[in-house]
Amino acid sequence: MQKTTIGILGAGAWAMALANLATDNGHEVRIWSRGGKVSLSAVLQNADIILSAISMTGVSEIVSQMEFLPLSAKTIFVTATKGLDPQTTCTPSQIWQGAFPDHPVVVLSGPNLSAEIRQSLPAATVVASKNQKAAQLVQQVFSSSCFRVYTNPDPIGVELGGTLKNIMAIAAGVCDGLHLGTNAKAALVTRGLTEMVRIGQNWGAKTETFYGLSGLGDLLATCNSPLSRNYQVGYQMAGGKTLVEVLANLPGTAEGVNTCQVLIKRAQEHSIAIPITEQVYALLQGEVTPRQALEELMLRDIKPEYNC
Ligand SMILES: NC(=O)c1ccc[n+]([C@@H]2O[C@H](COP(=O)([O-])OP(=O)(O)OC[C@H]3O[C@@H](n4cnc5c(N)ncnc54)[C@H](O)[C@@H]3O)[C@@H](O)[C@H]2O)c1
Numbered sequence: 052m053q054k055t056t057i058g059i060l061g062a063g064a065w066a067m068a069l070a071n072l073a074t075d076n077g078h079e080v081r082i083w084s085r086g087g088k089v090s091l092s093a094v095l096q097n098a099d100i101i102l103s104a105i106s107m108t109g110v111s112e113i114v115s116q117m118e119f120l121p122l123s124a125k126t127i128f129v130t131a132t133k134g135l136d137p138q139t140t141c142t143p144s145q146i147w148q149g150a151f152p153d154h155p156v157v158v159l160s161g162p163n164l165s166a167e168i169r170q171s172l173p174a175a176t177v178v179a180s181k182n183q184k185a186a187q188l189v190q191q192v193f194s195s196s197c198f199r200v201y202t203n204p205d206p207i208g209v210e211l212g213g214t215l216k217n218i219m220a221i222a223a224g225v226c227d228g229l230h231l232g233t234n235a236k237a238a239l240v241t242r243g244l245t246e247m248v249r250i251g252q253n254w255g256a257k258t259e260t261f262y263g264l265s266g267l268g269d270l271l272a273t274c275n276s277p278l279s280r281n282y283q284v285g286y287q288m289a290g291g292k293t294l295v296e297v298l299a300n301l302p303g304t305a306e307g308v309n310t311c312q313v314l315i316k317r318a319q320e321h322s323i324a325i326p327i328t329e330q331v332y333a334l335l336q337g338e339v340t341p342r343q344a345l346e347e348l349m350l351r352d353i354k355p356e357y358n359c
Pocket residue numbers: 061062063064065066084085104105106107108109110112113131132133134163164165166302303304306
């Protein structure tokens with residue numbers, strides 16, 4: 052395919068894994084990071100694609116900085132951040148699209164533990180956009196024999212799958228840390244998916260998206276891997292550490308911690324039932340122990356599996 056110029060925002064674990072994939076495919080990659088030597092305007096200049104893989108805490112700030120910098124009219128934005136904005140509860144793609152309404156925005160999300168991808172182990176992901184051509188271009192840029200990229204027309208569903216599973220990964224870490232067994236883990240992940248679908252429906256996402264790579268796929272990856280930072284938060288808290296102690300030694304960002312707080316706010320505003328998220332939140336706040344959180348979930352009112 053034609054060589055493209057890609058500006059990558061962030062130089063963390065995920066940004067560098069994606070930078071390597073694009074470089075290996077022969078594209079020109081420029082990397083910007085805070086405190087780095089390359090200026091933001093130099094990275095953006097004539098870029099075909101601007102890919103953001105910075106943590107949620109930095110997204111609004113970087114978007115504000117970029118609004119006043121010159122951009123090519125055809126630049127495609129790709130967002131790979133999995134989080135929610137604490138002030139507005141917006142997703143990263145909503146923030147990017149709000150600031151750059153005339154540019155295509157593509158969400159990249161899937162079961163993608165960066166440590167495995169950097170070893171060239173096989174993986175698959177999803178690129179989702181309302182602009183099909185933009186999604187197809189990003190698909191070509193990153194596809195390789197070890198990274199299979201699918202397109203999807205439901206960006207909000209793809210983005211929420213990757214974002215909401217982080218909370219379930221914290222819960223799954225607790226489940227494993229307490230040695231609750233395989234049945235408990237299966238129940239947690241399945242009911243977690245139901246909770247994610249319920250939230251997604253309220254947000255306007257398609258239900259079937261949550262049964263794909265960016266929903267169920269990422270849920271399976273992060274709820275079962277010690278490589279997941281979110282899983283590690285739950286696992287280590289189940290072992291008796293406080294959240295502050297866990298985060299002090301965690302390599303990189305566990306977005307589920309902030310996402311949980313934002314989701315509580317959004318669920319209250321929209322009357323969405325999120326029992327697992329509520330218990331994860333109470334645990335992170337130090338209001339319940341892992342065992343108490345488990346008991347709260349097990350002793351909820353009994354009910355049908357689905358609301359018919
Ligand atoms: N690591 C993975 O396996 C993986 C996979 C898929 C998606 N993600 C998502 O990608 C995002 C980044 O994850 P990561 O693992 O690379 O995290 P990381 O902690 O390794 O890197 C975060 C990057 O964001 C930058 N950053 C943080 N705050 C900033 C600010 N205020 N302004 C500018 N830059 C800022 C940091 O400097 C760093 O470059 C997260 O939303 C994560 O959920 C990570």
